[in-house]
Amino acid sequence: MLNKNLTNSFSFLVFSWFFIVIKAFSANVDEMHLSEKIHESDIVLVGVVYSLEKVPWNHPSYPELMINHEVSKVKSQKIIFGNKNLREIRIRTDLAIAEMRLDCCEIGASYLFFLKRFEGDDYFSFNGRYGVYAVVDNKVSSWKDKKNIDLDRVIEQIELLKAKSVN
Numbered sequence: 001m002l003n004k005n006l007t008n009s010f011s012f013l014v015f016s017w018f019f020i021v022i023k024a025f026s027a028n029v030d031e032m033h034l035s036e037k038i039h040e041s042d043i044v045l046v047g048v049v050y051s052l053e054k055v056p057w058n059h060p061s062y063p064e065l066m067i068n069h070e071v072s073k074v075k076s077q078k079i080i081f082g083n084k085n086l087r088e089i090r091i092r093t094d095l096a097i098a099e100m101r102l103d104c105c106e107i108g109a110s111y112l113f114f115l116k117r118f119e120g121d122d123y124f125s126f127n128g129r130y131g132v133y134a135v136v137d138n139k140v141s142s143w144k145d146k147k148n149i150d151l152d153r154v155i156e157q158i159e160l161l162k163a164k165s166v167n
Contacts, residue, residue: 031130043082047074072105110135
């Protein structure tokens, strides 16, 4: 009986330790507040995906490690802030960290992007999937409650928060 209790206790401890270790090393990406996204973004735009391709990339610290990243090519429809001269932009959508991969991009679909420069002329969403929102019929789909918010209202809010952060 004592042996069985020890075995059960040991099994419980091993399971608990395993759960704690897995939880500690998981890289959950929490949705940032809109003002944080604006502050961290180099560019915020609405654009249409027109091409998807795989691009080889070498990690600077591990040159022998070759990774194929998916790149979405996007035609900008409206640049809310950032380089207003960009007509097309390349967005890395499947970065090495699984939690940072985007749940987008379909050719022909429109999205609202909060982006940071990656390398060269490529950009990425530093807030993972929470940095890209589908735009359908001039409405932005939210991740949390799936409400559709008028795109013009969202743009006004972004511009207002950006102006406040500059002052």
